[in-house]
Every structure is written in structure tokens, then in C-alpha cells.
Amino acid sequence: MFADLLSRLTASAPAPLSDLDAKLALAALLVRIARSDGSYDADEVSRIDKILAERHTLSPFEAAELRTKAEVLEAEAPDTVRFTKAIKDAVPYEDRTGVVEALWAVVLADGHRDDQENALLRLTANLLGVSDRDSALARQKVAKAQNS
Numbered sequence: 001m002f003a004d005l006l007s008r009l010t011a012s013a014p015a016p017l018s019d020l021d022a023k024l025a026l027a028a029l030l031v032r033i034a035r036s037d038g039s040y041d042a043d044e045v046s047r048i049d050k051i052l053a054e055r056h057t058l059s060p061f062e063a064a065e066l067r068t069k070a071e072v073l074e075a076e077a078p079d080t081v082r083f084t085k086a087i088k089d090a091v092p093y094e095d096r097t098g099v100v101e102a103l104w105a106v107v108l109a110d111g112h113r114d115d116q117e118n119a120l121l122r123l124t125a126n127l128l129g130v131s132d133r134d135s136a137l138a139r140q141k142v143a144k145a146q147n148s
Contacts, residue, residue, distance in 0.1 A: 023056055025087050026099050027070035028077055033103045033121055035074070037114035047109035051102045080120065084127035096128040100135050104142040 034044040053063035077083045103124060107117045125135040
């Protein structure tokens with residue numbers, strides 16, 4: 001299953017992803033950003049599950065199941081540059097800007113911003129075609145929501 005998705009994502013001209021594959025690929029980005037600081041803790045897992053449940057109208061069980069599959073995909077996925085570029089080519093812009101917000105929610109889930117997470121998020125947003133300004137606005141929006 002993952003080998004087929006990865007080969008489609010890394011093809012020279014990736015076709016648009018099915019709804020399920022897009023959900024899985026984007027969830028894998030959430031996992032990658034959470035793992036980027038070397039600590040993948042319960043707060044980050046919980047935040048990913050919440051994001052997936054809200055974005056895709058999933059039950060808590062379905063969200064956890066999607067995250068578990070995304071953890072496997074993330075571990076098998078190519079480097080972030082190729083993986084993210086493939087998602088950019090296959091996923092509509094509106095979905096990509098929403099993903100940047102979700103990525104910030106994961107980064108901020110444990111209460112601090114790690115340099116490695118910041119660097120990966122900046123790279124990822126850029127590769128997704130989301131400007132630094134829009135990424136900063138997304139971060140501010142997420143921080144404000146988490147502090148309310």
C-alpha cells in the first residue's frame with residue numbers, strides 16, 4: 001500500500017491523489033514535523049489525532065488509525081524535499097495552507113518551539129508553496145487559539 005503511494009508521490013509528474021492518499025500523505029507530514037526534534041511525545045500524538053479528527057470529520061479511533069498509518073508512511077517516505085514537493089504537485093493549494101496551520105499546531109503542542117522544528121516547518125511551508133508571511137500568520141493564529 002505505502003510503496004504504491006510513495007512511487008506515485010515521487011513520480012516525475014504525480015497525478016492528483018485520491019482523498020484517502022492525500023489525507024495519509026498530509027498526516028505523514030504532521031508526524032514528520034513532530035518527530036523532527038527527536039522527541040515524539042504524547043502531546044504531539046494527541047494534537048495530531050485532534051487535527052486529523054477535525055480536518056477529516058473522523059472519530060477518535062479513526063484519527064488514531066490514520067495517524068498510525070501515517071507514522072509508517074513517514075518512516076518510509078523519501079527526504080522531506082522530495083516528499084513535500086510531491087505533495088505540493090498533487091494537493092490543491094487550499095489544502096496546503098491548511099496543512100501549514102496544522103503543522104504549527106503540532107510544533108506548538110508541547111509548549112515550546114525547537115530550532116529543528118522551526119527549520120523543518122519553514123522548509124516545508126516553502127516547499128508547499130506557502131510564503132513565510134502566510135506561515136507566520138498561521139503560527140500566530142494557532143498560538144492565539146491555543147492560548148484561549
